[in-house]
Amino acid sequence: MRVTFLDIAGVVLYFVATAIFAYFTRRTRSFAEFSVGNRRVPAMMIFASLAATIIGPGFSVGFTGQGYTSGYVFYFLALTYGVQTVLVGFLFAPRLTQFKDCHTIGDVMEHRYGKFTKLLTGIVSVGLCIGFTAVMGKIAGELLQLVTGWPLFVSIAIVTMFTAFYTFTGGVRAVIATDAMHFSWYTLVIPTMLLLAFFKAPHPEELRPMADKLTAAGFAGLNGMQILGIMVSFLLGETLIPPYTNRALAARTEAASRKGFVGAGIFCGFWLAIVASLGICAHQYLPANTASDYVFLDLGRRLLPTGVFGLLLASIIAIVMSSQESVLNSASVAFVRDIVGVNRTLTDRGSLLLGRFGTLVIAGISVFVSTYSPSIIKGLLICYSIWAPSVLLPFLVGLYHKRTVPMAGWLSIISGGISSVLWQTVLKEPAGIPAILVGLVFAILGYAIGHAAGRTRTQLAPASGSELA
Amino acid sequence: MQRGEPEPSLRPQVGASLRREGDQMLYFACIVCPLVAMLSGITVAVAVVKFVVEVKRDIRSHNT
Numbered sequence: 377m378r379v380t381f382l383d384i385a386g387v388v389l390y391f392v393a394t395a396i397f398a399y400f401t402r403r404t405r406s407f408a409e410f411s412v413g414n415r416r417v418p419a420m421m422i423f424a425s426l427a428a429t430i431i432g433p434g435f436s437v438g439f440t441g442q443g444y445t446s447g448y449v450f451y452f453l454a455l456t457y458g459v460q461t462v463l464v465g466f467l468f469a470p471r472l473t474q475f476k477d478c479h480t481i482g483d484v485m486e487h488r489y490g491k492f493t494k495l496l497t498g499i500v501s502v503g504l505c506i507g508f509t510a511v512m513g514k515i516a517g518e519l520l521q522l523v524t525g526w527p528l529f530v531s532i533a534i535v536t537m538f539t540a541f542y543t544f545t546g547g548v549r550a551v552i553a554t555d556a557m558h559f560s561w562y563t564l565v566i567p568t569m570l571l572l573a574f575f576k577a578p579h580p581e582e583l584r585p586m587a588d589k590l591t592a593a594g595f596a597g598l599n600g601m602q603i604l605g606i607m608v609s610f611l612l613g614e615t616l617i618p619p620y621t622n623r624a625l626a627a628r629t630e631a632a633s634r635k636g637f638v639g640a641g642i643f644c645g646f647w648l649a650i651v652a653s654l655g656i657c658a659h660q661y662l663p664a665n666t667a668s669d670y671v672f673l674d675l676g677r678r679l680l681p682t683g684v685f686g687l688l689l690a691s692i693i694a695i696v697m698s699s700q701e702s703v704l705n706s707a708s709v710a711f712v713r714d715i716v717g718v719n720r721t722l723t724d725r726g727s728l729l730l731g732r733f734g735t736l737v738i739a740g741i742s743v744f745v746s747t748y749s750p751s752i753i754k755g756l757l758i759c760y761s762i763w764a765p766s767v768l769l770p771f772l773v774g775l776y777h778k779r780t781v782p783m784a785g786w787l788s789i790i791s792g793g794i795s796s797v798l799w800q801t802v803l804k805e806p807a808g809i810p811a812i813l814v815g816l817v818f819a820i821l822g823y824a825i826g827h828a829a830g831r832t833r834t835q836l837a838p839a840s841g842s843e844l845a
Numbered sequence: 846m847q848r849g850e851p852e853p854s855l856r857p858q859v860g861a862s863l864r865r866e867g868d869q870m871l872y873f874a875c876i877v878c879p880l881v882a883m884l885s886g887i888t889v890a891v892a893v894v895k896f897v898v899e900v901k902r903d904i905r906s907h908n909t
Contacts, residue, residue: 427885
């Protein structure tokens with residue numbers, strides 16, 4: 377792919393602009409500032425940050441590739457993701473905002489199920505975040521490699537460590553501000569690209585039949601179980617993962633939390649239509665054998681003039697960084713609170729230092745893991761199949777019920793998580809039944825058995841005495 | 846002709862109607878959605894400037 381000096385200049389300028397922006401919000405004095413922005417984030421910032429985190433490489437580059445191969449199939453299936461975010465906004469996010477002394481999912485789990493469940497939640501949270509960071513880092517690294525020609529490992533390391541550096545200094549407040557900046561940028565560039573692709577299409581009369589043909593063929597290639605599995609993955613796979621939970625905990629008020637989540641869910645529906653349509657329009661410009669992961673970039677190269685293409689490259693970097701920074705921040709906070717701090721009381725300064733250096737260490741681990749990560753959508757679906765069966769069920773139950781049983785919490789996490797991983801990796805999903813469904817069944821069983829066999833514990837008193845729902 | 850299937854004379858109309866619906870969806874996805882996204886981006890750009898100013902003020906008040 378031809379990349380000119382002007383394109384490279386566009387990318388470099390974007391890195392500089394992000395660094396300057398992060399500089400303005402860099403100072404953090406306490407762990408509460410680093411982890412939840414002193415719980416003073418307004419609704420619009422919750423919306424922008426959440427939407428920016430949701431729209432990662434999978435929901436942009438990956439989805440355009442899916443649109444190219446299977447029309448609007450993944451758009452229809454992934455609408456469950458938007459529905460999920462709206463439902464979380466109405467049902468769970470405002471409840472989370474009430475936990476005024478909590479910084480992580482693990483903190484909430486400790487209130488309901490005790491320290492062991494908190495530790496397990498912390499391990500799953502950090503592991504999942506490393507997985508997400510690695511998948512995203514690989515995509516950004518491949519892009520940087522394309523522009524510079526540098527080795528892939530070096531390119532991944534540069535992008536990931538650059539993101540880690542400003543997350544390290546400014547914590548969640550810098551993350552939210554830069555998220556919103558990235559969001560503003562790519563919501564201008566990528567929709568413009570679609571408008572260009574649509575209006576400049578050489579054979580516009582073929583767009584509609586192409587969309588029909590691809591979508592019909594895409595649905596025909598999936599059986600009922602696969603469709604159900606994909607829909608459940610999008611519905612539950614990322615529900616209240618650590619960075620989203622952190623946004624709910626950082627919200628200024630319950631209303632801000634609700635508005636932010638509902639807005640992001642609705643926006644998701646519009647955005648997915650844009651990126652899927654880009655894939656359909658790409659058939660007017662690209663040869664039929666184009667690999668799906670390269671459709672987005674190849675289309676940009678064909679449509680945009682020299683120099684302007686650099687703005688698109690910057691947009692993709694923005695998409696990756698906005699997701700990566702949120703995941704990195706929440707991973708380091710979970711590491712401090714749920715793993716290191718599970719059995720000891722850390723000072724505020726100690727927590728802050730550990731959180732900052734934890735960000736760098738987790739980013740470093742992600743760089744190594746990224747060299748093993750598979751393709752975009754596949755990588756994301758693997759991450760989804762771990763989160764929902766392990767932590768989600770006891771977490772959601774705990775938001776609504778105080779009289780929980782500790783055994784139900786940890787047994788659900790262990791049974792759901794292990795069964796899902798074994799089903800996927802050892803048994804290779806027999807009969808095409810997706811791992812996430814099997815894991816969820818075992819999580820429910822584990823929870824029910826734990827609830828019946830275990831004993832209710834006295835709820836831990838909240839440190840501030842200001843909650844609980 | 847099976848039950849529920851439209852009469853032959855109505856088929857072209859049904860087909861045209863479906864085509865129109867499909868076209869509307871394509872127009873919605875390719876025109877309305879990009880415009881909504883761009884509007885959201887501009888709104889957020891204004892909000893983020895306000896947010897950064899607020900953060901700066903917060904940092905300054907801590908310093909003094």
